[in-house]
Amino acid sequence: MISVTILGAGNVATHLYKAFSKSENVSVVQWYNRSLKSIDIYKNEVDVIDNLNQLKDADVYILAVSDDAISELSSQLPFKDKLVVHTSGSVSVHDLDKNQKRGVFYPLQTFSKTAQLDFKNVPICIETVDKPYYHTLKELAISIGSPTKKVNSEQRKVLHLAAVYVNNFTNQLYRIGHEITESEGAEFDLLKPLILETAKKVQETSPYLAQTGPAKRNDQKTLKKQIKALKNEHHKDIYNLLTESIQRTHGSVRNKSK
Amino acid sequence: MISVTILGAGNVATHLYKAFSKSENVSVVQWYNRSLKSIDIYKNEVDVIDNLNQLKDADVYILAVSDDAISELSSQLPFKDKLVVHTSGSVSVHDLDKNQKRGVFYPLQTFSKTAQLDFKNVPICIETVDKPYYHTLKELAISIGSPTKKVNSEQRKVLHLAAVYVNNFTNQLYRIGHEITESEGAEFDLLKPLILETAKKVQETSPYLAQTGPAKRNDQKTLKKQIKALKNEHHKDIYNLLTESIQRTHGSVRNKSK
Numbered sequence: 057m058i059s060v061t062i063l064g065a066g067n068v069a070t071h072l073y074k075a076f077s078k079s080e081n082v083s084v085v086q087w088y089n090r091s092l093k094s095i096d097i098y099k100n101e102v103d104v105i106d107n108l109n110q111l112k113d114a115d116v117y118i119l120a121v122s123d124d125a126i127s128e129l130s131s132q133l134p135f136k137d138k139l140v141v142h143t144s145g146s147v148s149v150h151d152l153d154k155n156q157k158r159g160v161f162y163p164l165q166t167f168s169k170t171a172q173l174d175f176k177n178v179p180i181c182i183e184t185v186d187k188p189y190y191h192t193l194k195e196l197a198i199s200i201g202s203p204t205k206k207v208n209s210e211q212r213k214v215l216h217l218a219a220v221y222v223n224n225f226t227n228q229l230y231r232i233g234h235e236i237t238e239s240e241g242a243e244f245d246l247l248k249p250l251i252l253e254t255a256k257k258v259q260e261t262s263p264y265l266a267q268t269g270p271a272k273r274n275d276q277k278t279l280k281k282q283i284k285a286l287k288n289e290h291h292k293d294i295y296n297l298l299t300e301s302i303q304r305t306h307g308s309v310r311n312k313s314k
Numbered sequence: 315m316i317s318v319t320i321l322g323a324g325n326v327a328t329h330l331y332k333a334f335s336k337s338e339n340v341s342v343v344q345w346y347n348r349s350l351k352s353i354d355i356y357k358n359e360v361d362v363i364d365n366l367n368q369l370k371d372a373d374v375y376i377l378a379v380s381d382d383a384i385s386e387l388s389s390q391l392p393f394k395d396k397l398v399v400h401t402s403g404s405v406s407v408h409d410l411d412k413n414q415k416r417g418v419f420y421p422l423q424t425f426s427k428t429a430q431l432d433f434k435n436v437p438i439c440i441e442t443v444d445k446p447y448y449h450t451l452k453e454l455a456i457s458i459g460s461p462t463k464k465v466n467s468e469q470r471k472v473l474h475l476a477a478v479y480v481n482n483f484t485n486q487l488y489r490i491g492h493e494i495t496e497s498e499g500a501e502f503d504l505l506k507p508l509i510l511e512t513a514k515k516v517q518e519t520s521p522y523l524a525q526t527g528p529a530k531r532n533d534q535k536t537l538k539k540q541i542k543a544l545k546n547e548h549h550k551d552i553y554n555l556l557t558e559s560i561q562r563t564h565g566s567v568r569n570k571s572k
Contacts (some may be wrong), residue, residue: 123536146536164504166511166526168519177507211500217540218491222505223512224527225556226484231521231563233476242469246422247480248517249435253424254481255513259506261426263489268424269482278381278404282475290559297555298483301548305489 058082058196061114063129065089067167068143069120072200075175077101081199085114109134116141116196118161119152127151139189145216148209149183159184161193162212163202166223175200181207181215232291239287264305271302316340316454319372321387323347325425326401327378330458333433335359339457343372367392374399374454376419377410385409397447403474406467407441417442419451420470421460424481433458439465439473490549497545522563529560 060076062069062084069087076082086103088111089095095104105111111134119126119142126142130153133140140156142149143163152158160183167173180197182204184190190206197204207215230251234244257266270278279299286292318334320327320342327345334340344361346369347353353362363369369392377384377400384400388411391398398414400407401421410416418441425431438455440462442448448464455462465473488509492502515524528536537557544550 179504214498214500218494221487222491228560229479233480236476240472242472246437251513255509302486
């Protein structure tokens with residue numbers, strides 16, 4: 057049994073709390089937030105606190121707070137030499153107070169308030185400054201069903217950066233698909249199965265091999281027709297840049313004077 | 315029972331053939347291709363031909379060939395006033411020979427040679443010049459389990475264009491995620507659950523509401539760190555353009571002199 061205290065009340069904190077509560081191998085000792093308002097509804101299940109001096113003993117303290125708050129919060133903890141981890145993709149493990157045993161427990165997934173999330177689909181990237189604690193964090197991840205990976209700070213930053221492309225930027229392309237269809241009286245809903253299939257494809261095949269379409273084929277006729285059909289200059293810029301990107305990847309790019 | 319003849323041997327033709335073969339309400343009369351080589355393995359199941367003059371009577375002739383070949387192939391058919399449809403997203407229904415009853419049977423999905431595909435996840439966009447034939451095509455789509463939608467040529471082109479964004483361009487972002495991770499010794503595999511979750515999210519939520527991340531929050535500190543960390547100039551261009559795009563959408567854009 058691993059005892060855990062959660063600090064913070066955002067999406068990551070809340071999803072972790074729910075997963076830990078359900079696990080038979082984890083007990084949530086306390087849930088801290090600087091304001092009780094957002095965690096008050098859980099007070100019948102867990103000891104909710106807003107004062108760091110009330111913190112009790114736990115095996116792991118998880119700082120699931122915003123990147124900017126991690127360093128300061130860790131320095132305010134009223135104890136020493138305990139396992140203290142943050143959940144951020146981009147903050148160094150060394151930003152945690154060096155009086156603690158430091159680590160990172162980074163769930164590589166997108167969390168929203170409402171959506172249900174099965175932690176078997178949330179890889180946990182683990183890093184520790186002191187080796188023995190790696191196994192505690194691995195056990196903690198396994199107890200909520202998550203796959204785990206040992207990832208150093210440099211690799212974690214790279215994963216976090218790549219996540220911006222495959223999550224935030226991809227979602228923006230969905231948004232543009234939404235704008236293009238709805239502005240012309242077509243239904244975005246018709247694209248939803250395609251969106252899902254595109255994501256499923258790269259679960260098995262590399263994105264390189266999965267690529268299709270006019271840019272890869274260098275089908276100039278379709279490319280020209282589509283650019284002409286785009287009414288929004290910004291959509292055009294994205295069309296041109298990503299077409300060029302595909303053609304670089306697949307060697308179908310022509311000499312261009314720029 | 316609807317009788318169908320397929321013309322062409324690409325991915326769409328092959329997936330349609332397999333789906334029609336399995337359906338109890340469809341009989342595939344013949345499968346034509348200008349070269350028998352690619353369809354010869356099906357000769358024990360269906361009448362495979364490479365000569366248009368051998369075409370027998372069928373309720374629907376489906377021209378699942380490349381965009382450029384549709385017009386010419388339709389003009390070479392040795393009969394008149396039959397229901398002849400193409401499967402393209404971007405070709406006008408009027409490109410088909412006007413001696414025929416013309417229509418479009420456009421499956422809005424990505425087809426690959428190997429991947430299994432359930433047609434319940436393939437919306438069929440239907441268009442006909444002669445109204446009564448709409449119901450034949452709708453029945454044909456329903457008989458393989460596909461949802462259907464009446465879509466005119468203009469809407470179909472718009473859907474095809476939007477599909478380039480949510481499929482080809484999205485896949486290229488996956489590719490860049492692959493490049494960024496693998497070049498730095500991180501594992502692309504760790505991003506796969508995130509890719510799937512991002513696609514699942516917009517099945518229920520609009521892409522607008524689903525957006526998260528540093529660009530939407532206008533988190534300048536992270537944005538600057540990430541741009542600095544990118545080693546490839548082309549990746550940087552895409553980072554900048556899509557960040558700008560997110561900020562336009564979410565009103566977090568600052569005044570910029572360009």
